[in-house]
Amino acid sequence: MKKTSSGADKQATCVEKEESCEHAVEHGESLEAVQSSGRQAGSALPGSQCPPQLRLTDGPLGASPAVMETMGADALPLTVNSSEKRDVVCIFGTGDFGKSLGFKMLQCGYAVVFGSRNPQVSSLLPRGAEVLSYSEGASKSDIIILAVHREHYNCLAELADHLNGKILVDVSNNRKINQYPESNAEYLAQLVPGAHVVKAFNTISAWALQSGTLDASRQVFVCGDESKAKQRVMDIARTLGLTPLDQGSLVAAKEIENYPLKLFPMWRLPFYMASVLCVFFFVYCAIREVIYPYVNGKTDTTFRLAVSIPNRVFPVTALTLLALVYLPGVLAAILQLYRGTKYRRFPNWLDHWMLCRKQLGLVALGFAFLHAVYTLVIPIRYYVRWRLRNATITQALANKDSPFSTSAAWLSDSYLALGILGFFLFLLLGITSLPSVSNMVNWREFRFVQSKLGYLTLVLCTAHTLVYGGKRFLSPGILRWSLPSAYILALIIPCTVLVMKFILILPCIDKTLTHIRQGWERNSQPSKSALNGKPDI
Ligand SMILES: NC(=O)C1=CN([C@@H]2O[C@H](COP(=O)(O)OP(=O)(O)OC[C@H]3O[C@@H](n4cnc5c(N)ncnc54)[C@H](OP(=O)(O)O)[C@@H]3O)[C@@H](O)[C@H]2O)C=CC1
Numbered sequence: 001m002k003k004t005s006s007g008a009d010k011q012a013t014c015v016e017k018e019e020s021c022e023h024a025v026e027h028g029e030s031l032e033a034v035q036s037s038g039r040q041a042g043s044a045l046p047g048s049q050c051p052p053q054l055r056l057t058d059g060p061l062g063a064s065p066a067v068m069e070t071m072g073a074d075a076l077p078l079t080v081n082s083s084e085k086r087d088v089v090c091i092f093g094t095g096d097f098g099k100s101l102g103f104k105m106l107q108c109g110y111a112v113v114f115g116s117r118n119p120q121v122s123s124l125l126p127r128g129a130e131v132l133s134y135s136e137g138a139s140k141s142d143i144i145i146l147a148v149h150r151e152h153y154n155c156l157a158e159l160a161d162h163l164n165g166k167i168l169v170d171v172s173n174n175r176k177i178n179q180y181p182e183s184n185a186e187y188l189a190q191l192v193p194g195a196h197v198v199k200a201f202n203t204i205s206a207w208a209l210q211s212g213t214l215d216a217s218r219q220v221f222v223c224g225d226e227s228k229a230k231q232r233v234m235d236i237a238r239t240l241g242l243t244p245l246d247q248g249s250l251v252a253a254k255e256i257e258n259y260p261l262k263l264f265p266m267w268r269l270p271f272y273m274a275s276v277l278c279v280f281f282f283v284y285c286a287i288r289e290v291i292y293p294y295v296n297g298k299t300d301t302t303f304r305l306a307v308s309i310p311n312r313v314f315p316v317t318a319l320t321l322l323a324l325v326y327l328p329g330v331l332a333a334i335l336q337l338y339r340g341t342k343y344r345r346f347p348n349w350l351d352h353w354m355l356c357r358k359q360l361g362l363v364a365l366g367f368a369f370l371h372a373v374y375t376l377v378i379p380i381r382y383y384v385r386w387r388l389r390n391a392t393i394t395q396a397l398a399n400k401d402s403p404f405s406t407s408a409a410w411l412s413d414s415y416l417a418l419g420i421l422g423f424f425l426f427l428l429l430g431i432t433s434l435p436s437v438s439n440m441v442n443w444r445e446f447r448f449v450q451s452k453l454g455y456l457t458l459v460l461c462t463a464h465t466l467v468y469g470g471k472r473f474l475s476p477g478i479l480r481w482s483l484p485s486a487y488i489l490a491l492i493i494p495c496t497v498l499v500m501k502f503i504l505i506l507p508c509i510d511k512t513l514t515h516i517r518q519g520w521e522r523n524s525q526p527s528k529s530a531l532n533g534k535p536d537i
């Protein structure tokens, strides 16, 4: 989310955020959907990738004596047509990032001029690039990419005259989060006030640019105060086959600089929730299925710790996590109904929870997958084969046969069918949330899959667990030390979510909620806090 400084801006951001949340809540899907529509808008245009491979034999600026060695045979620059006039881009700094970016730009048809402290000794630069001093390089282009560390920006103050009116692209990163009071881009803007500073490319690694493995990091977050300058940088990013995302004014640079330093920010909460659930259910099942039999009958059932108990913990965790994907949407809807307006911020914890729903869903899918694998090995387990054999022998010795029970067959088959269908839809949800797939579907399709199919998955998986309980469900015999089976606990959150959702879609409640989401407010007086831009919570 864009960082803004003024109160009015803050309000705009707040409303914008709630708009997104509102959509998300309305349809119960992940906010990723909201982001995905932005992604689509900013995604690389078809055909904006590097042009067909035609070798450049000579730089557009003429082969200067400073043209350096090649970066290897496969690193030869490729371009459209050497006779075509190409944009000239200047890169300051001939380090790892400068070289890799220059190489990629040459490949994509740009003319590249490097600015270096020592143009004569810079080596291993891509063929076709010219190397000049900083001031000479700056005079060749009106767009200059600074592939230099922030610590060395002070030398740019001397070049201020050469940089006036130019677009300066800051690509720098820091070693620590919030290392300096102001962002590197803002610091640069202070050093060279006459230039238009744009922050971009800091989330792309030099290695990815050079090796072409850009799958993981195609997104380029761009921010700057001058919109034309920003547009030009975004055009360059598109031409390089990247996906530029406009993050607003230069104030956003601080957040953009922190991105590469954050380790899985959106995955932390899902992993934390999953770990807590796993540990809790593992200990719970161990008490019921290992410690209880030992205390009561001195039976050693520790072997259950390897397969039986994990195969209880995984499905129970998967189902609880899946319900936790849909719980914040329901809570947000209730909050909006209670407040009678959508123009108030959700509490931070709810906001954060909403934002990591996609990750929560994917972690849940991982556990569901483990449950499927563990279930497949059940027939080859020694314990299971031993029990089957024993039951058969006992029956044979007693000369008895067990009558076929249609209801038991129905229960077992419905349990399996619900599980298989639930898992299939779960997989479908996971696949459609991948950026490569979500970029291919439109906003309506994405919403349909993540919301309608999502709830259907939750219904099927909850039903799968209910049928598993079957007739034993409420029999007191399944209590051990008054503890019910883990699957009964696992049903609490999913059933609560489904009941709440069911109430929310009742016509009378749904109508009010839809009104609120369309901007209607119960108290017609505008909220004071909404006017001065302060969050309510
Ligand atoms: N490496 C990466 O994967 C990424 C790097 N970045 C950012 O790109 C910038 C450059 O990184 P990288 O190329 O890895 O760094 P390097 O250390 O490899 O290169 C930095 C370059 O800065 C120039 N420079 C200018 N003034 C000085 C000085 N006083 N002392 C030393 N060097 C100076 C040098 O070029 P010359 O000798 O030609 O003047 C040097 O080669 C950094 O801000 C970094 O945060 C961003 C994303 C990824």
Ligand SMILES: [Cu+2]
Binding pocket: 315, 371, 419, 464
């Ligand atoms: Cu199951």
